[in-house]
Amino acid sequence: xxxxxxxxxxxxxxxxxxxxxxxxxxxxxxxxxxxxxxxxxxxxxxxxxxxxxxxxxxxxxxxxxxxxxxxxxxxxxxxxxxxxxxxxxxxxxxxxxxxxxxxxxxxxxxxxxxxxxxxxxxxxxxxxxxxxxxxxxxxxxxxxxxxxxxxxxxxxxxxxxxxxxxxxxxxxxxxxxxxxxxxxxxxxxxxxxxxxxxxxxxxxxxxxxxxxxxxxxxxxxxxxxxxxxxxxxxxxxxxxxxxxxxxxxxxxxxxxxxxxxxxxxxxxxxxxxxxxxxxxxxxxxxxxxxxxxxxxxxxxxxxxxxxxxxxxxxxxxxxxxxxxxxxxxxxxxxxxxxxxxxxxxxxxxxxxxxxxxxxxxxxxxxxxxxxxxxxxxxxxxxxxxxxxxxxxxxxxxxxxxxxxxxxxxxxxxxxxxxxxxxxxxxxxxxxxxxxxxxxxxxxxxxxxxxxxxxxxxxxxxxxxxxxxxxxxxxxxxxxxxxxxxxxxxxxxxxxxxxxxxxxxxxxxxxxxxxxxxxxxxxxxxxxxxxxxxxxxxxxxxxxxxxxxxxxxxxxxxxxxxxxxxxxxxxxxxxxxxxxxxxxxxxxxxxxxxxxxxxxxxxxxxxxxxxxxxxxxxxxxxxxxxx
Numbered sequence: 001x002x003x004x005x006x007x008x009x010x011x012x013x014x015x016x017x018x019x020x021x022x023x024x025x026x027x028x029x030x031x032x033x034x035x036x037x038x039x040x041x042x043x044x045x046x047x048x049x050x051x052x053x054x055x056x057x058x059x060x061x062x063x064x065x066x067x068x069x070x071x072x073x074x075x076x077x078x079x080x081x082x083x084x085x086x087x088x089x090x091x092x093x094x095x096x097x098x099x100x101x102x103x104x105x106x107x108x109x110x111x112x113x114x115x116x117x118x119x120x121x122x123x124x125x126x127x128x129x130x131x132x133x134x135x136x137x138x139x140x141x142x143x144x145x146x147x148x149x150x151x152x153x154x155x156x157x158x159x160x161x162x163x164x165x166x167x168x169x170x171x172x173x174x175x176x177x178x179x180x181x182x183x184x185x186x187x188x189x190x191x192x193x194x195x196x197x198x199x200x201x202x203x204x205x206x207x208x209x210x211x212x213x214x215x216x217x218x219x220x221x222x223x224x225x226x227x228x229x230x231x232x233x234x235x236x237x238x239x240x241x242x243x244x245x246x247x248x249x250x251x252x253x254x255x256x257x258x259x260x261x262x263x264x265x266x267x268x269x270x271x272x273x274x275x276x277x278x279x280x281x282x283x284x285x286x287x288x289x290x291x292x293x294x295x296x297x298x299x300x301x302x303x304x305x306x307x308x309x310x311x312x313x314x315x316x317x318x319x320x321x322x323x324x325x326x327x328x329x330x331x332x333x334x335x336x337x338x339x340x341x342x343x344x345x346x347x348x349x350x351x352x353x354x355x356x357x358x359x360x361x362x363x364x365x366x367x368x369x370x371x372x373x374x375x376x377x378x379x380x381x382x383x384x385x386x387x388x389x390x391x392x393x394x395x396x397x398x399x400x401x402x403x404x405x406x407x408x409x410x411x412x413x414x415x416x417x418x419x420x421x422x423x424x425x426x427x428x429x430x431x432x433x434x435x436x437x438x439x440x441x442x443x444x445x446x447x448x449x450x451x452x453x454x455x456x457x458x459x460x461x462x463x464x465x466x467x468x469x470x471x472x473x474x475x476x477x478x479x480x481x482x483x484x485x486x487x488x489x490x491x492x493x494x495x496x497x498x499x500x501x502x503x504x505x506x507x508x509x510x511x512x513x514x515x516x517x518x519x520x521x522x523x524x525x526x527x528x529x530x531x532x533x534x535x536x537x538x539x540x541x542x543x544x545x546x547x548x549x550x551x552x553x554x555x556x557x558x559x560x561x562x563x564x565x566x567x568x569x570x571x572x573x574x575x576x577x578x579x580x581x582x583x584x585x586x587x588x589x590x591x592x593x594x595x596x597x598x599x600x601x602x603x604x605x606x607x608x609x610x611x612x613x614x615x616x617x618x619x620x621x622x623x624x625x626x
Contacts, residue, residue, distance in 0.1 A: 003084065003095075008069070011084065014091035015068040017057060018050045024075070024248070033594075039075055040064040040251055051594060058599065060591070063606070065599060077206050077247030077295070086207075112233050115171045115179045116202075116210040122167045123155025123200040123213075132156040134218045135199045142263070143346070148270045151245075152201060157215060159197030180212065180228040198226065201262050203234065203280065208244040212236075214262055214280070225261070227281050238287040240277040241265055249274035250295045257333075257357065258284065258292065258301045259341060260312065267342035271350045284316040289323055289330075297327050300360050305337035314370050317363055321396040324363075333360040364409055367393055372417075383418055390414065469576060472619050473497075473504060476569050478542035479562065480511055484526050486566055487515035493570045498577050507535050572615055579609045 018027055018034045027034045027050060038048035038059040047061040058065045066074060072083030088095050126132050135156040139149065157164065165173070165182055173191050176182040182191040198215030205211050212228035228234055240246075240258075242265045250256040257276040259265055268276040279288055284301070292299040301316055303309035313332050320330050333356050335344060345353050361369075371389050376382050390410040397403040480487050487494070491512055499505035507530075514529060523543070530536045586605045590598040 007093075008084075011087055011091060011093060012055050012067055012069070014093065015055075015087055016052060017055055017068050017071070018052050020068055020087075021050055021057065021071060038062060038064060039248075041254065042252070049594070054594065054596070056596070058594070063603075065603075075248060075251055077243070079206070082207060111171070111175055112179050112231070113209055113211075115168060115175055115181065116212075116233065118168055118171070119164060119179075119181055119213070120153060120155065120202050120210045122164060123157055123202075124153065125155075126158055126163075127154060127156040127200075131158045138199060138218055142342070143270075144266065145270065148266060151269070152242075152266055153210075155200035155202070157193065157195035157198045157200050161192040161196065164193045164195070165191065178231060180231045180234065194228070195226065197221070203228070203239065203241055204244045205233075205239070206243055206247060211239070212280075214241070216262075225281065236280040236282060237285040238291070239280055240288055240291060241280055242269070242277050243291070245269070246275045246277045247295060254296065255357075256292055256295045256299045258299055258316075260303060260309065264341045267340070267345060268353070271341075271345045271353065273353065283312060284319060286319060286323060289316075289320050293328050298329050298331050300331045300333055300357060302333040302335065302341070302357065302360075304340060305334050309335070313366065317367055317370075318396075320363065321393065322398045324397050324402045325399045326401060330363045331360040332363070332366045333357050364406060368410070368413060387414055468616055469573065470501065470504070472569060472573060472616065473499065473501075474542060476566065476573070477504065477507060477511070477539075479566055481526065481539055481543055482523060483562060484511070484515070484523060486563060487511050489563065490566055490570055491515055493567075493574055496574055497570070503534060503538060507538060510535060569619055572612065572619060575612050576616065579605065579612050583609050 021027060021036065022034075025036045025039050025048075027036045028046075030049075032051075032053065034050040034052070035046040036048045036050065037043050037046050038061055040059060041062040041064075043061055048057065048059045048064070050057045056065065056067050057071065064074070068087055069080070069083050072078050072087065073080060076083070078086065085095055127135055135154075139154065144154070165176065168176055168181070173182060173184075177184045177191060181194060183194050184191045195213060195215045197219075198217055201214045201216075202210040203212040203214055212231070212234035214228075215226045217224055217226075227236060230236060241262055246256060253275050255275055257268065257273060259268065259276055259278050261278050265276045265278045268274075277292075279285070289299075301313060303313045313334075317330060317332070335341065335356060339347070341353060344356070368390075371386060371393070374389075375385065377386060391407070394403055394407040394410060397406055494508060494512060497508070499508065510530060511526070514526060527536060527539055530539055583602070583605045586598070586602040590602045
């Protein structure tokens with residue numbers, strides 16, 4: 001199928017964006033545009049603007065931006081072609097003709113979808129009938145409300161080998177077998193119903209179409225849960241239960257919760273956690289992890305606290321390792337031992353479940369704790385084995401930057417656990433997986449995790465009070481104090497720095513002034529010239545052995561390396577105010593003229609500013625720039 005730019009432009013022109021968005025978000029007229037509270041992040045004051053004339057929406061709060069197709073893919077979670085087809089059907093447009101083979105597959109799939117829809121209607125009807133009494137009693141015992149029953153499409157399959165087959169006979173046995181609704185035994189024996197005597201739950205795709213079923217036995221019997229087999233509609237390794245409802249819900253909450261089974265999802269949804277999904281009888285697969293990452297960058301896996309639940313968590317963690325990339329990871333919440341989400345919510349309320357989710361650990365924390373506790377660590381050989389296991393974990397990560405950070409973090413924790421001095425025992429306990437003296441990791445609104453703040457000593461509090469720019473600036477000044485010959489080569493860029501701290505600005509000005517002297521000024525002579533006041537005390541503090549420096553000790557004797565490091569650091573420092581001013585100006589232009597060109601420029605400057613902030617953070621945290 002070929003979609004030309006002209007055809008897509010016509011589709012956008014025929015689609016009323018405000019009407020489309022208004023189906024799921026309350027919009028109000030505001031002049032020639034429409035306003036709404038942004039569906040992509042939580043806000044109380046509307047900053048989400050819809051422009052029908054220009055055909056796009058924009059949120060001034062979180063930066064969400066797009067057209068009708070983007071709305072369907074980002075907010076509804078539909079694949080691109082599914083979004084186009086749904087919009088085209090609403091707009092009364094015929095999509096370009098597909099090739100014959102694709103058309104044949106689509107027609108076959110349509111028949112299967114019809115059969116699954118008919119089966120769902122049959123199961124719902126049976127639940128309300130005489131045969132469904134035991135199933136209704138089970139639902140009442142589990143506390144499932146009528147609203148939840150309707151939302152999730154509960155049904156019942158009678159304990160009969162042929163009732164469904166008879167009800168759906170117009171579809172023919174071959175199609176019902178292909179859909180997984182009938183079983184065709186070997187030999188010439190007749191087909192029969194796959195699901196018998198079970199509480200039925202439809203499994204839906206991202207568009208809400210029934211593609212499979214899961215059935216729970218009523219009373220004694222095995223297996224307790226039975227899923228549809230893989231079919232042309234259903235691949236259990238690629239499907240997540242409740243994805244159709246959880247996808248839009250996750251955009252409102254900024255998180256997605258992965259639990260072990262259907263009933264966990266339903267219990268969470270009934271308690272107000274609509275962003276929950278579950279794999280379908282298998283461990284979480286690579287395809288499912290990638291699907292979760294399309295929803296949020298750090299999905300939250302919530303498994304039981306028993307041995308089986310924790311093994312499932314580690315399997316998911318291990319499977320994710322080769323897939324990790326910057327910003328994308330997993331987090332792990334552990335339920336109290338012996339309780340599933342329904343038990344916890346019934347016993348302690350919704351807030352108890354929220355507390356479990358808030359207490360989730362980052363992936364690296366879960367892996368570290370697992371390896372430290374999985375074997376004794378009493379002998380040198382056992383300690384070396386731990387190191388080998390940690391190395392295997394980091395080696396499994398494909399992305400080089402993420403792999404390097406894991407290796408570095410594991411190395412720091414390992415050294416703190418086994419080689420720290422005795423007075424560092426609290427640090428050993430922290431790295432061994434006990435309490436964190438700096439607090440817990442925290443999740444932001446987009447589901448991303450931020451590390452805890454380290455315990456604040458006097459120097460850390462000063463850095464925290466003044467920010468990363470001040471930390472890097474002090475490192476630059478310390479490098480110039482140690483190597484006064486480097487002031488002159490960088491004098492022009494240094495002179496352009498905008499320094500908010502008057503004392504730091506005075507110190508830099510004094511050093512620049514001294515650099516104009518013909519004779520070379522050594523460090524001690526520079527300190528003498530500064531006198532015995534505040535500048536002298538500040539300079540002496542910067543020269544302490546434990547002060548943060550630009551370049552590691554092993555490289556500080558290389559003048560070329562030192563010069564490169566200084567040039568990089570000063571350049572990054574100088575760019576900050578320039579980019580801040582440029583972003584303010586680009587945003588002002590965009591707000592006054594709501595055009596694609598101005599939006600593109602604002603996004604370009606915003607990306608530059610984000611890159612600058614990341615590099616600033618790297619420089620301000622590293623003891624070795626390159």
